[in-house]
Amino acid sequence: MTEGYEYVPHPLLRRRVRDVASGIEGELMAVVNEDVSTSVHPHWVELAYIRGPSGREFSTAVDNIEPAEPHPGQRP
DSSP states (O other), X not given: OOOXXXXXXXXXXXXXXXXXXXXXXXXXXXEEEEEXXXXXXXXXXXXXXXXXXXXXXXXXXXXXXXXOOOOTTOOO
């Protein structure tokens, strides 16, 4: 039996990003290729896990992330 996920390298890891679907900004913590199937046939998708301002992480499609503009006084 194989695991239902695998980590994927991404150039924005540990950088501030924006989820274009929700508009929420946070730090990209991981990109995971995950089997989200509920049947015997696997269905793999790449999910980005972002730690938002509340400290809680949420996931979104990796295609939904973009670099966030640094806030005034913050290093890029």
